[in-house]
Amino acid sequence: MYPWNWIKLMMIILLLMAGLSPLINASPLSACSNCGDFGVPYPLSTNDDCGDKRYKLYCNNDSLEFLSRTGTYYKILKIDPSANKLVIKPPIILKNTCYSSDLTGGGLQLDESSPFNISTLNTVMLLNCSHNILQSPLNCSSNSICRQFEEKVEEGSGCMGTLCCHFLKDSAMNSHKIRLKVGSCTAYTSLVDFKPNESFKTWNYGIELQWLPPN
Ligand SMILES: *[C@@H]1O[C@H](CO)[C@@H](O)[C@H](O)[C@H]1NC(C)=O
Ligand SMILES: *[C@@H]1O[C@H](CO)[C@@H](O)[C@H](O)[C@H]1NC(C)=O
Ligand SMILES: *[C@@H]1O[C@H](CO)[C@@H](O)[C@H](O)[C@H]1NC(C)=O
Ligand SMILES: *[C@@H]1O[C@H](CO)[C@@H](O)[C@H](O)[C@H]1NC(C)=O
Ligand SMILES: *[C@@H]1O[C@H](CO)[C@@H](O)[C@H](O)[C@H]1NC(C)=O
Numbered sequence: 730m731y732p733w734n735w736i737k738l739m740m741i742i743l744l745l746m747a748g749l750s751p752l753i754n755a756s757p758l759s760a761c762s763n764c765g766d767f768g769v770p771y772p773l774s775t776n777d778d779c780g781d782k783r784y785k786l787y788c789n790n791d792s793l794e795f796l797s798r799t800g801t802y803y804k805i806l807k808i809d810p811s812a813n814k815l816v817i818k819p820p821i822i823l824k825n826t827c828y829s830s831d832l833t834g835g836g837l838q839l840d841e842s843s844p845f846n847i848s849t850l851n852t853v854m855l856l857n858c859s860h861n862i863l864q865s866p867l868n869c870s871s872n873s874i875c876r877q878f879e880e881k882v883e884e885g886s887g888c889m890g891t892l893c894c895h896f897l898k899d900s901a902m903n904s905h906k907i908r909l910k911v912g913s914c915t916a917y918t919s920l921v922d923f924k925p926n927e928s929f930k931t932w933n934y935g936i937e938l939q940w941l942p943p944n
Contacts, residue, residue, distance in 0.1 A: 765791030770810035772943045799834030816935040819918045827857040827888035829916040836909035844941040846904040852923035857891040858914040869894035877929045
């Protein structure tokens with residue numbers, strides 16, 4: 730009697746495991762492990778076996794990075810999983826020039842089908858622009874904050890004396906790109922949640938992206 734019971738028990742266990750295994754493999758809530766000191770909350774994914782592959786990020790040498798459609802990596806500065814938002818570092822402006830490091834890729838470009846888009850909390854400064862972009866809602870006046878960036882911030886000094894503009898990137902604009910082009914504008918930077926009375930010393934540089942939650 731004893732071995733027979735044992736076999737029955739084993740069969741029940743095996744059946745249970747077989748029934749559960751597809752669920753374990755496809756576990757929808759497995760977060761990826763940290764990248765350096767950075768937590769990688771679900772659905773963000775640095776690896777095929779964790780997170781959700783549509784929300785791909787890269788862990789390059791302990792630095793968590795976002796890859797654009799045109800092949801530029803942007804360092805991630807902050808993630809707010811409860812708001813489905815993250816902030817990436819704007820590209821650097823190459824020294825003694827007015828060229829953003831992502832100019833050859835046309836600025837920041839996200840895939841139209843990507844679950845990520847550019848949020849409406851960004852104030853973008855476009856630098857070294859040509860006159861044909863002078864149109865609202867761009868503020869290209871002599872008191873635009875981009876003048877302060879050129880005059881008071883080392884990184885913007887290479888752009889001094891050229892036409893620059895700033896604008897709030899709101900929902901009326903394409904939320905998948907900040908476009909640069911030689912002959913249009915060749916550099917940019919961005920501030921998250923900029924307040925008009927804020928001093929340039931406390932500007933919060935970044936580009937906030939948001940993602941459509943998985944369903
Ligand atoms: C990785 O990061 C470390 C520390 O910041 C640095 O010393 C090293 O050169 C980096 N390696 C690569 C391949 O970038
Ligand atoms: C342009 O921006 C500056 C600085 O924020 C502001 O003082 C000025 O009123 C703006 N001009 C226009 C035309 O919106
Ligand atoms: C500004 O842009 C023009 C082309 O649009 C380029 O020829 C020029 O070198 C740029 N200026 C700087 C300072 O990078
Ligand atoms: C800027 O204005 C906001 C309200 O519009 C106020 O709460 C804040 O204290 C002001 N900051 C400074 C530095 O004046
Ligand atoms: C950007 O994505 C968010 C979340 O998916 C969505 O609510 C918002 O409408 C999108 N914005 C634009 C301008 O498409």
